[in-house]
Amino acid sequence: MLIRKPRSNEIRPSEITPRHVFENRRQFMTGVGMVGLGAIAGGSLGGLLAPETASAATTLATIKNDKYTLAGLGEAAPTDKVVASTYNNFYEFGTGKGDPADNSKDFQPLPWTVTVDGAVENPGTYDFDDLINPHQLEERVYRFRCVEAWSMVVPWVGISLGEVIRRLGPTSNAKYVAFETLYDPERMPGQNRSPIPWPYVEGLRMDEAMHDLSLLTVGMYGEVLPNQNGAPIRLIVPWKYGFKSIKSIVRISFVEDQPPCTWNIANAREYGFYSNVNPEVDHPRWSQAKERIVGTGIFAERRKTEMLNGYADQVGSLYDGMDMSKYY
Amino acid sequence: MTQKSVSGAASRPGNFRRAASKVAVFIICLMPLAWVIWLAFTPGVGGSGLGPNPQEFLNRFLGDWALRFLLIALAVTPIRMLLRWNWVFRFRRMLGLYAFFYVSLHLTSYVVLDKQFFWDEIWSDIVKRTFITVGMASFVMLIPLAVTSTAGMVKRLGANRWRRLHQIVYLIAPLACLHFFMMRKGVQLEPMIYAGIATVLLMIRIWHRFRSRPGAG
Known part of the structure; x- marks a missing residue:
């Protein structure tokens, strides 16, 4: 350290x-x-x-990543920037959809450090710049599907998580990557209440984390990530429900066993470790077959949710032979 | 009822005041609806003042007000018991009917805007999602109460049967609170506040009953 x-x-x-x-x-x-x-x-x-x-x-x-574009998603325009930064979940700043934008105004993301520990060759506490600057920032347009059956189309700016992991050098014991959000109730007022246990934790299997789609994200719409969207550094895993894309990351741990995940701890029946977008596996309280693209108006038709959020041809093989309704 | 005949027909100003107060409460109760209609026609993030997810906003807004009116209507009797403000009684039917009005709008927005008339989806929601089953059950139980809310129906049923029928509301209110609690993710404060208020309103009745009839256990 x-x-x-x-x-x-x-x-x-x-x-x-x-x-x-x-x-x-x-x-x-x-x-x-x-x-x-x-x-x-x-x-x-x-x-x-x-x-x-x-x-x-x-x-x-940033440079635009040609593999992940608006056209590639078959969309004419991304979600309105104001919508994407005023309608979202970030319970650290309150449970209402507008709370994160309202309550994160005074949040100062920088300076920021990320602790890297566990089964890794280069552990330590990394300054935000030291973690990000060795890599090329790229813009990728992804579909973002919330578990609550709404979605957005967002141009994220970030770096490949896989490249960062390679640089950190996980040892052969590292089977999973665990992430942790900042816990600081003075800076994150929503943490003064306990709708879910704090700190927020998430995890990925190593092959999921190494996949090209996994993005360590520092911006959106060509700009620095707004506080309410998880500044200064968050994860984006577009084939999984939004809550897997953990925000304001302060710790990355390389571990041997499947790490705990906050929503799974809060309600194991409703939220599993994988949380892959799957129109065929209902949430116990609602269907996941369709999604509402937010910002499209009150009479807009809902969109049919795609298997793995439309990324099945890229990540489907990660789950070959796995019962997706059992490992939801 | 009795004080009505005492102060009643003779004093015109009293009648006028009663009628005026009813009109005033009627209009006040329409304010939430007026507000949300206003929002729908105001520009805002995502198209209108209803925000980026207007279906969700509208549905939750109407659900919130249905529950609020249900609790307000349920508060009439305890207020009379504790504060002896007998005049609140004359608004009870209107408040109850407003609860029914807002819950009907809540349900309509779910069917029309949320589910867009996909009846198969609605049916599987009712069967498979416990919080929707619970919500729908409390709506269905409210129907006979709304239908029998007229003076004519009270007479036809007889006061005792009418009262017994309307005691279903002691089941409806907890179910409505449960519906709200189950709808939210995680353990959230707001649904618990509503549940707490409902509990207090029902407990006052129980306490009052034991106090006024010490023999009956």
């Missing part, structure tokens, strides 16, 4: 322009392959911005 305190006049990693941005600066300026004109690599060039600007939406320098 190494925590180094930076000197006050020292250039922080967050202020250093990543090499790939510097080397591609012409491309960067013309905006080819980049999101936003005159984009600032948020988190990376955050120090150059006035504090007021930095706390507002900060544009990220």
Whole structure:
């Protein structure tokens, strides 16, 4: 465990322009392959911005991942950015859909550290920048399916979880990856009540975590992740129900046994470890066959939910021979 | 009923005040509906003031108010018992009917906007989802109470049978609270507040009964 305190006049990693941005600066300026004109690599060039600007939406320098696009989902437009950042679940800031946006306004995500422990070669406490900056930020448009039968189409910005895991070097004993959300009731007022046990914990099987679709996410809509959406760092696993995509991660542990998951602890009958999107396995209290795409209006028809949220051809083989209604 | 005939026909201003107060309460009870209609026609995030998931918003809003009116109607008798405000009694039927009105809208929004008339889905919901079974049961039990709410029906049934029939509400209210509690994910405070209020309102009746009839155990 190494925590180094930076000197006050020292250039922080967050202020250093990543090499790939510097080397591609012409491309960067013309905006080819980049999101936003005159984009600032948020988190990376955050120090150059006035504090007021930095706390507002900060544009990220990303490349678009051609494998995961809006067109690939057969959608004309993503969910309205305001909808995606004002209608969501994040019980750490309250149980209402608007609570996270309302109650996270004062939350200061940075500085942030992530503790890496367990069966891994490079354990330690990593600064947010040290964890993210070695990797290329990419934009991926995914369908996001909540277990409550609503969905969104969101352009996330993040880095491949698999690449991060490779860098951390899990040992052969690492069969699962466990994640933990910040527990700090003073900063996360929803934690003063207990609708679910705290801290929020989640987990993936190693092959799920290593899959190309798994995204360690730091932004959405080309900008730094809003507090209410799990700033500064969250997971996005698009073939699973939304609650698997744990927010505001402070710990990543490599473990041998299947780790506990918050909703499974809270209600094992309703929420299993896998929680793969599956239109054929009902939630005990509602059908999962259809979903409402939020923001489409009061008379909009519901969409038929696809097996593994439409990612069956990519992740289906992970579950070959597994009874999905037993391992829900 | 008796004080009606005492203060009754002779004093016109009293009649007028009673009628005016009923109209006022009638209009106040329509306010939640007016508010939600207003929201539907106001611009907002996701299209209107109803928000990004208007079906869910509307359904929960109407359900909340159905439960609130049910509890308000149930509060009339305890208020009379404890505070001796006999005048609240004249609003009891209206409040009960408003509970029925809002729960009907709640159900309608579920059938029309939520399920969009997919009757097979609705049927499997009722059969398979306990919280919907419970909610539907409390709605069905409210129907005879609404139907027999008129003065003519009280007369036809006779006061005793009418009262016994309307005691179903002591079952309906806990079921409605249970429906709300089961609908929420996790253990949440709000449904417990409603359940707590319902419990208090029913306990006051029990306590009052034992106090006023010490012999009857």
